[in-house]
Amino acid sequence: MIELKNVTYTYSKDTPFEKEAVAGVDLVVEKGEILGIIGHTGSGKSTLVQLMNGLLTPTKGEVRVEGNKVERVLPQIGMVFQYPENQIFEETVYKEIAFGPANMGMGGEELERRVAKTAEIMDIPAEIMKKSPHFLSGGQKRRIAIAGILAMEPGTIIFDEPTAGLDPRAKNHLIDTILTLNREHGVTVILVSHSMEEIARTCNRILVMRDGKVAHIGTVTEVFSHEDELLEMGLDIPEIAQLMRRLGYHDCWTVEQATEKLKEAAC
Amino acid sequence: MLRDITLGQYFPRESVIHRMDPRMKIALMTAMISACLIAQNAVEYAILSGFVLAVVLLARVPISLYLKTLKPLAFFIVFTCIINLFSADGEILAQWWIFRITREGITLAGLMMIRVILLVFISSLLTYTTSPIQLTNGLESLMRPLKWVRFPSHDVAMMMTIALRFIPTLIEEADKIIKAQSARGIDFQSGGLIKRIKALVPVLIPLFVSAFHRADELAVAMESRCYRGGEGRTSMIRLRVRAADWLAATVCVALITGLVMI
Ligand SMILES: Nc1ncnc2c1ncn2[C@@H]1O[C@H](COP(=O)(O)OP(=O)(O)O)[C@@H](O)[C@H]1O
Ligand SMILES: [Mg+2]
Numbered sequence A: 001m002i003e004l005k006n007v008t009y010t011y012s013k014d015t016p017f018e019k020e021a022v023a024g025v026d027l028v029v030e031k032g033e034i035l036g037i038i039g040h041t042g043s044g045k046s047t048l049v050q051l052m053n054g055l056l057t058p059t060k061g062e063v064r065v066e067g068n069k070v071e072r073v074l075p076q077i078g079m080v081f082q083y084p085e086n087q088i089f090e091e092t093v094y095k096e097i098a099f100g101p102a103n104m105g106m107g108g109e110e111l112e113r114r115v116a117k118t119a120e121i122m123d124i125p126a127e128i129m130k131k132s133p134h135f136l137s138g139g140q141k142r143r144i145a146i147a148g149i150l151a152m153e154p155g156t157i158i159f160d161e162p163t164a165g166l167d168p169r170a171k172n173h174l175i176d177t178i179l180t181l182n183r184e185h186g187v188t189v190i191l192v193s194h195s196m197e198e199i200a201r202t203c204n205r206i207l208v209m210r211d212g213k214v215a216h217i218g219t220v221t222e223v224f225s226h227e228d229e230l231l232e233m234g235l236d237i238p239e240i241a242q243l244m245r246r247l248g249y250h251d252c253w254t255v256e257q258a259t260e261k262l263k264e265a266a267c
Numbered sequence B: 001m002l003r004d005i006t007l008g009q010y011f012p013r014e015s016v017i018h019r020m021d022p023r024m025k026i027a028l029m030t031a032m033i034s035a036c037l038i039a040q041n042a043v044e045y046a047i048l049s050g051f052v053l054a055v056v057l058l059a060r061v062p063i064s065l066y067l068k069t070l071k072p073l074a075f076f077i078v079f080t081c082i083i084n085l086f087s088a089d090g091e092i093l094a095q096w097w098i099f100r101i102t103r104e105g106i107t108l109a110g111l112m113m114i115r116v117i118l119l120v121f122i123s124s125l126l127t128y129t130t131s132p133i134q135l136t137n138g139l140e141s142l143m144r145p146l147k148w149v150r151f152p153s154h155d156v157a158m159m160m161t162i163a164l165r166f167i168p169t170l171i172e173e174a175d176k177i178i179k180a181q182s183a184r185g186i187d188f189q190s191g192g193l194i195k196r197i198k199a200l201v202p203v204l205i206p207l208f209v210s211a212f213h214r215a216d217e218l219a220v221a222m223e224s225r226c227y228r229g230g231e232g233r234t235s236m237i238r239l240r241v242r243a244a245d246w247l248a249a250t251v252c253v254a255l256i257t258g259l260v261m262i
Helices: A045-052 A093-103 A108-121 A138-150 A168-185 A196-202 A220-224 A227-232 A239-246 A255-266 B022-038 B042-059 B063-087 B103-129 B132-149 B153-182 B193-224 B243-261
Strands: A002-011 A019-029 A034-039 A060-065 A077-080 A156-160 A188-192 A205-210 A213-219 B092-096 B099-102
Touching: A002 A045, A019 A045, A019 A060, A019 A213, A034 A045, A034 A196, A045 A060, A045 A077, A045 A156, A045 A188, A077 A138, A093 A108, A093 A138, A108 A138, A108 A168, A138 A168, A168 A188, A168 A196, A188 A196, A196 A220, A196 A239, A205 A220, A213 A220, A220 A227, A239 A255, B022 B042, B022 B103, B022 B132, B022 B243, B042 B103, B042 B243, B063 B099, B063 B103, B099 B103, B132 B153, B153 B193
Parallel strands: A034 A188, A034 A205, A077 A156, A156 A188
Antiparallel strands: A002 A019, A002 A060, A205 A213, B092 B099
């Protein structure tokens, strides 16, 4: 469980470039949930998630994980940055994935097993494990970079816009993997995204950020029912939901839900 | 953390100093620095400091920024002061073992400190009030006579522009990669020298990879807009020396002549 109490973060404090990116946020992330974070560019999403695992220390307020105050970077909360493939540096895919757990002091067979298991979850084919990651496709590089974080077996993973710049197939594949992680491996997921479809498909709860503050937090239905306000913030609701609204269905957010409703109606 | 480096950062404002011709600013800054180096006694330094302070106030850039650039130099300043304090001969005020503090030593140390501070203020004045583009335009224009000795002034200026443009981008990128790798369990703060150098590898490699990618993309973008070097190229920004610039030059020259005379 991650608790934020009245957390504020100011970049370049005490200089003329001072910028309050997160302002007085109260939030609790429950174990096992998928929390979506949406908001306009610059609304403080990336800053907020970096506060959660200790990469940034709040200027005011405090962050607690499992009741303990966060004072340094926490290995039990993994962080997948935007464009994580930019952090790849090892000569082989295997070494890249093993880097995190090796830093935690793991070695020998245990490490090998850990890497193999992670590669399987991330659908990384065994034949590329000995290849250089630098010459693979963008989608594969991203899966390898994510595997590098997953290999540390964090109980919570933060994804900051994980599907940005991927093709539709790689996007769907990644979202499916995130769902599997949550449902089968019990990982708590925090997902920052600009795609309302992705958010509606995956999340239990949604947090809407606006100018560093929490504008809304609640279930998918609760948050997406403020359509006008979301539009005014430069956000949106899923396209399928817009269609369903025009047809008179008001709590239908994903293609699956819509299909059910329409089938029912057709009978 | 890396972003707090402010040396050489432009601070946009509306001020007479900001509006000056960059070439004139570069020339006058060089003159002022020489003046700092030839000034000898307290009176001369007082006049110079007064003048620099007046220009700083005119430039309307917060004083705190200048002080921030001084901070990393604090050790150097204190060190030179101490050396000066103990090494001068003259009227002895206090003595202990081989250390002597003389009246001359105190004056010398004080003047040395003022000199270094003035140098930092003057060079920061230039970079705070002149955008990188203006700065390189000015330098290119000043270097133009060197064409006679086949010095590629345009190419050098273009290289500087690109370097200046990408420094903040690289710092941002480095900041991000450092964060990403520390989330993967790298410790940059503790351990011996070898361990710390090793910790840099996972940061430097991705940084170089992305810098090369970026350089490639930039080259393509420039070529597709028909960039082919300085030959026959005109500039969108016409530099013009105006009345205010001549006024500033007159004041500076008068001040320096005055200092040399007394
Ligand atoms: N390292 C930084 N230094 C200074 N300002 C920053 C830094 N990172 C982000 N900001 C500023 O903080 C605000 C919030 O940024 P961010 O958290 O990245 O928003 P988002 O992820 O929602 O786009 C923005 O105005 C941004 O310009
Ligand atoms: Mg962001």
